[in-house]
Amino acid sequence: MATVEERPVGFGRMHRKEDPRFIRGQGNYVDDVRLPGMLHGAVLRSPLAHARIVSIDTAAALQHPKVHAVITGKDLEEQGLAWMPTLSADTQAVLATEKVRFQGQEVAFVVADDRYAARDALELIEVEYDPLPPVVDPTEALDPDAPVIRDDKEGKADNHIFDWESGDRGATDAVFARADVVVEQDMLYPRSHPAPMETCGAVADFDKVNGKLTLWCTTQAPHAHRTLYALVAGLPEQKIRVVSPDIGGGFGNKVPIYPGYVCAVVASIVTGKPIKWMEDRSENLTSTGFARDYHMHGEIAATREGKILGVRVRVLADHGAFNATAQPSKYPAGFFHVFTGSYDLEAAHCEVKGVYTNKAPGGVAYACSFRVTEAVYLVERMVDVLADELGADPAELRLNNLIKSDQFPYEAKTGWVYDSGEYERALRIALDMAGYEELRREQAEKRERGELMGVGIAFFTEAVGAGPRRQMDIAGLGMADGSELQVHPTGKAVLRVSCQNQGQGHETTFAQIVAHELGIPPEDVEVVHGDTDRTPFGLGTYGSRSTPVSGASAAVSAGKVREKARQVAAAMLESSPEDLEWETGRWFVKGDPQSGKTIQEIALAAHGPLELPDGMEGGLEAETFYNPPNLTFPFGAYVCVVDVDPGTGKVAVRRFVAVDDCGPRINPTIVEGQIHGGLAEGVGMALMQQIAFDEEGNCLSGSFMDYLIPTSLEVPDWELGETVTPSPHHPLGAKGVGESATVGSPPTVMNAIVDALEPYGVRHLDMPATPARVWAATQGGPERGT
Amino acid sequence: MQVSMTVNGEEVVREVEPRLLLVHFLRDELGLTGTHWGCDTSNCGTCVVLMDGEPVKSCTVLAAMAGGHVVRTIEDMERHGELDPVQQGFMEEHGLQCGFCTSGMILTARALLDRNPDPSDEEIREAISGQICRCTGYMNIVKAVRWAAEHQPAAVEEG
Numbered sequence: 030m031a032t033v034e035e036r037p038v039g040f041g042r043m044h045r046k047e048d049p050r051f052i053r054g055q056g057n058y059v060d061d062v063r064l065p066g067m068l069h070g071a072v073l074r075s076p077l078a079h080a081r082i083v084s085i086d087t088a089a090a091l092q093h094p095k096v097h098a099v100i101t102g103k104d105l106e107e108q109g110l111a112w113m114p115t116l117s118a119d120t121q122a123v124l125a126t127e128k129v130r131f132q133g134q135e136v137a138f139v140v141a142d143d144r145y146a147a148r149d150a151l152e153l154i155e156v157e158y159d160p161l162p163p164v165v166d167p168t169e170a171l172d173p174d175a176p177v178i179r180d181d182k183e184g185k186a187d188n189h190i191f192d193w194e195s196g197d198r199g200a201t202d203a204v205f206a207r208a209d210v211v212v213e214q215d216m217l218y219p220r221s222h223p224a225p226m227e228t229c230g231a232v233a234d235f236d237k238v239n240g241k242l243t244l245w246c247t248t249q250a251p252h253a254h255r256t257l258y259a260l261v262a263g264l265p266e267q268k269i270r271v272v273s274p275d276i277g278g279g280f281g282n283k284v285p286i287y288p289g290y291v292c293a294v295v296a297s298i299v300t301g302k303p304i305k306w307m308e309d310r311s312e313n314l315t316s317t318g319f320a321r322d323y324h325m326h327g328e329i330a331a332t333r334e335g336k337i338l339g340v341r342v343r344v345l346a347d348h349g350a351f352n353a354t355a356q357p358s359k360y361p362a363g364f365f366h367v368f369t370g371s372y373d374l375e376a377a378h379c380e381v382k383g384v385y386t387n388k389a390p391g392g393v394a395y396a397c398s399f400r401v402t403e404a405v406y407l408v409e410r411m412v413d414v415l416a417d418e419l420g421a422d423p424a425e426l427r428l429n430n431l432i433k434s435d436q437f438p439y440e441a442k443t444g445w446v447y448d449s450g451e452y453e454r455a456l457r458i459a460l461d462m463a464g465y466e467e468l469r470r471e472q473a474e475k476r477e478r479g480e481l482m483g484v485g486i487a488f489f490t491e492a493v494g495a496g497p498r499r500q501m502d503i504a505g506l507g508m509a510d511g512s513e514l515q516v517h518p519t520g521k522a523v524l525r526v527s528c529q530n531q532g533q534g535h536e537t538t539f540a541q542i543v544a545h546e547l548g549i550p551p552e553d554v555e556v557v558h559g560d561t562d563r564t565p566f567g568l569g570t571y572g573s574r575s576t577p578v579s580g581a582s583a584a585v586s587a588g589k590v591r592e593k594a595r596q597v598a599a600a601m602l603e604s605s606p607e608d609l610e611w612e613t614g615r616w617f618v619k620g621d622p623q624s625g626k627t628i629q630e631i632a633l634a635a636h637g638p639l640e641l642p643d644g645m646e647g648g649l650e651a652e653t654f655y656n657p658p659n660l661t662f663p664f665g666a667y668v669c670v671v672d673v674d675p676g677t678g679k680v681a682v683r684r685f686v687a688v689d690d691c692g693p694r695i696n697p698t699i700v701e702g703q704i705h706g707g708l709a710e711g712v713g714m715a716l717m718q719q720i721a722f723d724e725e726g727n728c729l730s731g732s733f734m735d736y737l738i739p740t741s742l743e744v745p746d747w748e749l750g751e752t753v754t755p756s757p758h759h760p761l762g763a764k765g766v767g768e769s770a771t772v773g774s775p776p777t778v779m780n781a782i783v784d785a786l787e788p789y790g791v792r793h794l795d796m797p798a799t800p801a802r803v804w805a806a807t808q809g810g811p812e813r814g815t
Numbered sequence: 816m817q818v819s820m821t822v823n824g825e826e827v828v829r830e831v832e833p834r835l836l837l838v839h840f841l842r843d844e845l846g847l848t849g850t851h852w853g854c855d856t857s858n859c860g861t862c863v864v865l866m867d868g869e870p871v872k873s874c875t876v877l878a879a880m881a882g883g884h885v886v887r888t889i890e891d892m893e894r895h896g897e898l899d900p901v902q903q904g905f906m907e908e909h910g911l912q913c914g915f916c917t918s919g920m921i922l923t924a925r926a927l928l929d930r931n932p933d934p935s936d937e938e939i940r941e942a943i944s945g946q947i948c949r950c951t952g953y954m955n956i957v958k959a960v961r962w963a964a965e966h967q968p969a970a971v972e973e974g
Contacts, residue, residue, distance in 0.1 A: 044906055044907075045906070045909070047914065048905070048911065048914075049906070051911055051914030051917050052892075052898070052902040052903075052905050052906055052911070052917060053849065053889065053890070053892070053893055053902070054847075054848070054849015054850070054888065054889030054890050054892075054917075054918045055849065056849075056914045056915075058848075058851070058915065060842075060851075060852070061842075061848040063846075143843075144839075145835075223949075224949065225913070225949055226853045226859060226861050226913065226915040226916050226947065226948070226949055227853070227913070228853070275913075275914065277851070277853075277913050277914070277915030278912075278913040278915060278949050278950055280949065309855055310854040310855050310856070310859075311855065531913055532912035532913025532914065532950050533912070534912070698909045699909070701909075702909050702912055702950070702951060702952075702955060703912075704952075705951055705952030705953075705954050705955060706912065706949065706950045706951055706952045708952050709949075709951075709952035709953065710949070710952075732854065732855065732856045732858070733854045733856055733858035733859055733947070734856050734858060738858075738859075738947050738949070740943075740944045740945075740946070740947060740953075741939075741940040741941075741943050741944050741953040741956070741957070742940055742941070742944045744952060744953055744954075746936075746954050746957075747952060747954050
């Protein structure tokens with residue numbers, strides 16, 4: 030264990046403050062919350078993807094001796110609660126009324142003494158369904174005679190949700206018309222699920238006497254949830270307290286509001302008892318926020334010499350039965366329009382069409398940075414397709430087209446202003462670390478012997494830290510984040526933040542930010558989060574926004590405290606504030622270093638009898654509601670080496686080199702851990718993870734036996750590198766990093782696999798690259814998803 | 816039915832439903848919430864506890880089946896104020912993030928080190944391969960177990 034002397038003040042490696050409770054099993058997750066008299070809820074779900082509800086008979090369930098209540102959509106309808114708004118300005122059924130629209134949809138909610146009895150009672154509810162033809166394929170969803178899924182919406186006669194475009198169509202067409210080389214490729218980014226280890230759930234406790242609702246909930250955005258509950262349930266917002274305790278992984282899965290949460294709240298109001306509802310794994314995989322499901326057609330235009338001129342994309346986006354995507358409301362395709370990637374292009378254009386299908390709602394989840402994942406996959410695969418067409422080396426092609434350091438801030442053709450970057454350097458470091466030339470020699474030798482080895486490269490630019498309020502809001506709430514910093518009389522501090530820890534180590538990192546700014550030990554800073562009664566408003570943690578937004582907020586608050594400390598120190602030293610100079614942890618009179626006052630001394634004086642300057646209040650605290658001026662744009666260069674067994678099609682990821690640049694790293698250990706996790710998620714996406722459906726709309730991936738997650742045996746030791754290019758507009762220069770690796774790694778692995786299959790003339794393979802699909806590709810079989 | 820077993824060194828006797836799973840027995844009857852639950856299919860391993868020193872997935876063991884056996888959970892890893900080296904290793908090597916899989920990982924690692932005090936990275940990876948972590952990408956878990964192997968106390972206590 031590191032000694033106190035070895036621990037850094039401020040930035041640097043240190044033990045996580047969260048760890049002592051987790052390694053002892055003393056975390057406090059939602060399912061660990063138990064209240065006196067608490068009852069348990071369970072959800073009855075639709076077995077069919079599309080059907081009319083003829084009748085629901087709850088009589089037998091209500092007869093069960095341990096059952097307290099059964100709630101159906103009709104009951105909710107009477108209270109005006111059968112439908113709730115989604116985070117994309119659509120509506121979603123809390124409990125189905127006239128029909129069900131996806132397999133697993135919520136139909137009834139049972140409240141019983143314990144979780145086993147609640148499950149028993151579900152079996153006693155009789156629902157008669159009249160099956161309707163399901164709409165599974167998003168292309169068929171647009172057929173004029175396709176069944177209309179959302180007939181609840183007045184006047185709705187088709188399954189179309191939105192059309193959205195970005196870039197300059199005319200300029201892009203012109204570039205394509207004069208290009209020497211144009212290649213195109215269809216590709217699917219398959220539907221996936223973030224599958225955090227902890228499923229979603231809530232404990233609702235409505236105090237009738239005081240009219241106060243307390244909701245312990247698996248939420249990444251407690252404040253946004255509070256406001257939405259106020260709007261949905263008509264409860265006054267000051268009477269709602271949302272507590273998000275320890276969260277067992279989020280990855281975007283815990284951003285939306287799910288029907289089960291609302292049912293728990295309603296059941297607590299109805300029964301007057303606290304209600305716990307925890308979904309099981311199948312419910313998690315089949316009904317909560319999925320990710321991706323982008324059916325893409327990409328085109329790339331270039332000169333014969335390999336100068337990329339433009340990219341054009343058409344996307345069909347499958348949003349499931351309700352458009353419940355959690356993303357900034359002005360961007361129905363998220364940040365997909367960052368698809369020009371890291372390249373200096375002349376023109377670009379994309380069109381995205383969103384459709385309803387009879388599948389679970391969602392769309393943005395799973396560490397995707399609001400669809401940057403799909404965008405980076407598209408462009409990085411297209412660059413490799415172009416390299417194949419040109420017979421060019423994919424590393425060389427990238428190096429020749431990357432945005433140059435002196436072009437930053439760089440305005441992309443779809444409107445983004447990339448803040449800072451040194452792309453070529455990062456890619457050269459990654460190639461050096463991988464030993465690229467040696468790998469190519471090894472590959473050539475192996476090909477001579479009929480062995481399949483592939484080297485994949487990808488370069489990504491992320492867009493994180495949403496975002497400027499004038500452009501970005503979710504459900505009308507601007508994407509700013511609050512912080513409050515109080516320094517107590519003894520010089521110990523409490524920082525209250527609106528972001529929500531799900532394993533990122535905020536209690537540590539945010540203490541380090543304050544420590545860095547005030548020059549006090551991180552151990553002296555307590556970070557409070559995840560409780561709307563104890564923290565300022567803000568939009569929470571997803572889209573890698575904690576450090577870019579909340580971290581900036583904390584730094585600004587700490588800066589304000591330091592400035593006030595200067596005023597107080599001046600009064601203490603009977604000097605002028607302008608005459609004081611700061612060094613770590615203390616203000617002193619310029620030219621007289623002996624004369625200083627430490628933050629601790631200043632804190633005591635600020636709370637004491639010292640006469641303060643006119644107009645200054647006592648105490649040492651500050652608050653900030655931080656509105657980021659722009660996103661931050663972390664980036665990275667990745668290299669992957671795979672070996673493919675030609676006999677079975679099995680892919681082994683042998684090496685993975687990841688050079689990431691997220692600006693200065695507040696706690697390098699935590700950053701590296703986040704990158705490790707994201708790389709494993711990317712390997713999972715590339716090789717095994719897909720939420721699949723049959724033609725009846727049955728979900729085929731409803732358990733961990735069917736939806737495969739990488740284990741310790743499918744991933745290698747990660748080889749990490751780093752460059753540091755600060756963001757010019759973040760107070761610490763820091764950029765987000767939580768999703769960088771999830772964004773960058775899937776195309777890297779797939780580029781490696783396609784490279785390995787070059788002897789078979791394979792130019793593209795859809796994810797997941799299962800042994801069956803890879804083997805089929807070597808036999809000339811379908812390369813795309815079926 | 817009545818079930819009795821030794822949990823973390825203490826004899827416990829409870830009246831339970833025959834279908835009660837060990838994970839729910841530990842969490843709901845005994846309040847030992849350090850054991851978590853993550854799937855229904857014995858795939859994720861977040862519910863791993865030691866039964867007679869061997870890792871078992873407590874979501875697929877009935878409380879009744881544990882009757883007469885010795886069960887050890889994460890709450891018993893720290894003894895007399897001393898962390899188990901595996902617990903310390905997870906902290907030293909950043910082998911955890913959200914903490915949800917951590918209890919099961921630590922117990923599996925303890926069992927591995929009890930039978931193989933000096934495992935290779937491959938042996939560690941094999942030992943934890945029945946358990947899923949979504950946060951760490953596994954590398955730091957492997958390092959954490961190696962740290963523990965290199966910092967074993969002279970006499971390893973028997974679970």
